[in-house]
Amino acid sequence: MGMIRGLVSSLVSGIVGKLSQQSTNGSSVLGTLLVQFLPFFLTNNPMPNGYPWGQCTDYGTNPYRDYPRTGVIRSYDFTVSRGVIAPDGYQREVLLVNGAFPGPLIEVNWGDKIIVNVHNNITGPEDGTAIHWHGFLQQGTPWEDGAPGVTQCPVAPGKSFTYEFVASLFGTTWYHAHYSAQYAGGIVGPMVIHGPTKTKYDHDIGPIMLSDWYHKEYSDIVEEMLQPNGSLQVFSDNNLINGKMTFDCSTVAPGDKTPCTDGAGISKFKFYTGKTHRLRLINSGANGIQRFSIDGHTLTVIAEDFTPVNPYNTTVVILGVGQRTDVLVTANAGTATSAFWMRSNLTVCGGARQPNALAAVYYESADTTKSPTSKPWPLHNASLCANTDLSLSEPLYPMALPEPSITHTMSIGTIKNASDVNLWTFDGVSMRTNYNAPALLQANAGNFSFPGVWNVRNFYTNSSIRIVVQNDSPAPHPMHLHGHNVYVVHEGPGVWDGSITRPSNPMRRDVELVRPNGHLVIQFDGNNPGVWAFHCHIAWHASGGFFASFVVDPAKIEAFHIPMSVAQTCRDWSAWTSHSVVDQIDSGT
Ligand SMILES: *[C@@H]1O[C@H](CO)[C@@H](O)[C@H](O)[C@H]1NC(C)=O
Ligand SMILES: *[C@@H]1O[C@H](CO)[C@@H](O)[C@H](O)[C@H]1NC(C)=O
Ligand SMILES: *[C@@H]1O[C@H](CO)[C@@H](O)[C@H](O)[C@H]1NC(C)=O
Ligand SMILES: *[C@@H]1O[C@H](CO)[C@@H](O)[C@H](O)[C@H]1NC(C)=O
Ligand SMILES: *[C@@H]1O[C@H](CO)[C@@H](O)[C@H](O)[C@H]1NC(C)=O
Numbered sequence: 001m002g003m004i005r006g007l008v009s010s011l012v013s014g015i016v017g018k019l020s021q022q023s024t025n026g027s028s029v030l031g032t033l034l035v036q037f038l039p040f041f042l043t044n045n046p047m048p049n050g051y052p053w054g055q056c057t058d059y060g061t062n063p064y065r066d067y068p069r070t071g072v073i074r075s076y077d078f079t080v081s082r083g084v085i086a087p088d089g090y091q092r093e094v095l096l097v098n099g100a101f102p103g104p105l106i107e108v109n110w111g112d113k114i115i116v117n118v119h120n121n122i123t124g125p126e127d128g129t130a131i132h133w134h135g136f137l138q139q140g141t142p143w144e145d146g147a148p149g150v151t152q153c154p155v156a157p158g159k160s161f162t163y164e165f166v167a168s169l170f171g172t173t174w175y176h177a178h179y180s181a182q183y184a185g186g187i188v189g190p191m192v193i194h195g196p197t198k199t200k201y202d203h204d205i206g207p208i209m210l211s212d213w214y215h216k217e218y219s220d221i222v223e224e225m226l227q228p229n230g231s232l233q234v235f236s237d238n239n240l241i242n243g244k245m246t247f248d249c250s251t252v253a254p255g256d257k258t259p260c261t262d263g264a265g266i267s268k269f270k271f272y273t274g275k276t277h278r279l280r281l282i283n284s285g286a287n288g289i290q291r292f293s294i295d296g297h298t299l300t301v302i303a304e305d306f307t308p309v310n311p312y313n314t315t316v317v318i319l320g321v322g323q324r325t326d327v328l329v330t331a332n333a334g335t336a337t338s339a340f341w342m343r344s345n346l347t348v349c350g351g352a353r354q355p356n357a358l359a360a361v362y363y364e365s366a367d368t369t370k371s372p373t374s375k376p377w378p379l380h381n382a383s384l385c386a387n388t389d390l391s392l393s394e395p396l397y398p399m400a401l402p403e404p405s406i407t408h409t410m411s412i413g414t415i416k417n418a419s420d421v422n423l424w425t426f427d428g429v430s431m432r433t434n435y436n437a438p439a440l441l442q443a444n445a446g447n448f449s450f451p452g453v454w455n456v457r458n459f460y461t462n463s464s465i466r467i468v469v470q471n472d473s474p475a476p477h478p479m480h481l482h483g484h485n486v487y488v489v490h491e492g493p494g495v496w497d498g499s500i501t502r503p504s505n506p507m508r509r510d511v512e513l514v515r516p517n518g519h520l521v522i523q524f525d526g527n528n529p530g531v532w533a534f535h536c537h538i539a540w541h542a543s544g545g546f547f548a549s550f551v552v553d554p555a556k557i558e559a560f561h562i563p564m565s566v567a568q569t570c571r572d573w574s575a576w577t578s579h580s581v582v583d584q585i586d587s588g589t
């Protein structure tokens with residue numbers, strides 16, 4: 001009871017944040033009332049008629065083939081540095097993009113080219129980095145995918161790498177570091193790719209990032225987990241909405257002298273009475289499954305990951321790590337002075353010490369210094385550790401499931417290695433990457449003999465590849481394939497019985513949860529040559545070896561003319577590692 005009262009009172013004081021935005025989130029303004037509706041940056045650079053996608057629609061255009069070629073380039077400069085912030089009042093060392101947590105928004109139109117010059121300014125101590133652009137297909141540019149040891153060498157301290165790729169899909173996504181579990185240390189940010197929408201709305205609220213949060217540095221967590229006889233289960237300390245939440249500092253361990261402030265501040269959003277708002281939800285956390293809701297409001301789901309879907313209504317949206325859901329919310333639950341709680345709860349499916357995040361939604365004339373008093377929707381099935389029923393999600397642009405030319409089963413398990421370290425296995429292997437020898441570059445040089453610990457599977461020229469993921473572990477796993485929107489064939493408890501959810505038009509997305517002791521069947525077409533990571537998106541599980549890579553169309557990989565900057569990044573990394581010892585404490589990704 002004391003703990004609950006402490007939490008409530010600190011939340012109340014969090015309405016008027018005790019810490020400045022700079023001390024909680026650095027140079028980010030996300031979660032404050034300063035954020036404007038989108039499109040924001042694009043308003044300074046209007047496109048022809050405002051609709052650069054011309055005749056393309058979200059229901060009638062094959063996005064994998066017929067995306068618009070706008071010829072527009074959007075350039076960004078990212079500097080990754082160490083910093084000290086207190087997102088929830090508990091101060092910690094973090095890694096920041098341009099001094100911001102969450103990192104800066106990348107906002108472009110469908111079909112634009114995105115160029116991001118990433119500068120590694122990690123010092124005291126120095127470390128490598130690499131940034132992945134989640135969900136992009138990278139057709140013809142697999143070396144821009146940002147997975148170290150798979151598609152590139154890490155960017156050495158003091159060096160830069162310029163990523164360049166086309167936004168051929170549209171919707172909501174995020175970028176994050178893919179080096180070790182570095183993204184849990186703060187290197188995350190939202191991306192919005194504007195595109196056509198059949199379902200109309202009035203205001204685009206922009207990204208809402210939901211993330212579990214840890215008070216220890218990511219490297220300390222990984223070291224602890226991967227010590228002899230360590231535990232593979234990692235507990236989060238808090239849950240954030242757009243990088244903000246309060247923390248009950250009385251629960252900090254007695255010996256811990258880290259500065260901690262109650263009521264640091266929470267995120268706030270403004271709605272306009274009677275208007276319909278688009279919210280772009282992103283689970284950018286390291287581990288936990290989120291359940292998102294807004295008291296008194298129905299959510300209309302219009303897109304999941306990069307796939308626009310037939311709209312459906314719900315009161316709760318479930319998101320595994322890496323997943324995105326775009327929802328429409330009409331402000332029809334009160335008057336112009338009403339206020340409501342926005343909630344995101346970490347489920348019981350992963351370890352969370354403080355699972356419930358809150359933010360405030362104010363209608364246009366509400367007093368933004370007062371707490372909402374609204375009541376939550378009743379709790380749904382709290383013990384369900386899976387995504388919402390697959391049959392609800394139906395892509396607007398229909399595509400029938402092709403006949404697979406190969407079916408490959410991969411099971412999930414754990415082992416203890418010779419040093420008594422507990423690790424994850426995927427398809428029988430606990431993966432460990434070699435930062436100095438990315439699989440894609442070796443393949444480009446015509447060598448397809450990969451060391452077993454890289455866990456690479458070559459699918460040659462198979463037209464469509466079906467993967468059955470068998471989860472023999474008691475934890476759910478958000479499975480993510482790089483470079484593809486996969487067909488989600490089936491998901492459920494136990495072993496797959498061969499049934500398919502809507503073969504005429506199965507859901508397509510880039511992350512789907514496999515439930516504890518259950519199965520997930522996905523399928524992808526072999527039309528995107530490259531080496532593509534397929535892994536659990538839980539940062540701690542990938543660190544523990546839960547990671548594989550797929551080779552697609554080897555002859556085409558050999559024929560790629562990879563930009564010289566990719567080889568230069570390896571030379572720079574090699575030069576740096578020749579005088580600095582890289583303590584690769586985990587799988588590397
Ligand atoms: C580089 O990192 C240092 C130390 O963290 C910081 O003081 C400096 O502002 C950073 N430089 C840039 C350009 O972000
Ligand atoms: C390993 O960890 C388990 C669970 O934490 C514990 O019960 C066991 O005693 C430990 N074994 C050794 C050899 O430390
Ligand atoms: C979904 O909810 C909206 C209001 O929030 C309502 O207008 C619409 O009719 C609902 N749609 C369905 C299919 O129930
Ligand atoms: C979130 O947690 C709150 C507080 O425990 C609870 O009242 C609410 O029903 C939960 N909502 C969901 C969707 O899990
Ligand atoms: C809740 O989910 C669990 C786990 O999937 C399932 O066994 C149970 O039947 C569900 N309960 C309800 C009421 O749907």
Ligand SMILES: *[C@@H]1O[C@H](CO)[C@@H](O)[C@H](O)[C@H]1NC(C)=O
Binds near residue numbers: 417418420585587
């Ligand atoms: C066991 O795994 C840990 C963590 O990846 C690694 O540091 C260690 O070298 C491994 N031990 C052996 C004998 O492979």
Ligand SMILES: *[C@@H]1O[C@H](CO)[C@@H](O)[C@H](O)[C@H]1NC(C)=O
Binds near residue numbers: 442449
């Ligand atoms: C191919 O790469 C592997 C290591 O990944 C190496 O052991 C082998 O010697 C290489 N083969 C050739 C012909 O270079």
Ligand SMILES: *[C@@H]1O[C@H](CO)[C@@H](O)[C@H](O)[C@H]1NC(C)=O
Binds near residue numbers: 406457458
């Ligand atoms: C499909 O993949 C399997 C497994 O790697 C391989 O043995 C087979 O030759 C491939 N088929 C084609 C047509 O490439």
Ligand SMILES: [Cu+2]
Binds near residue numbers: 536538
């Ligand atoms: Cu996992």
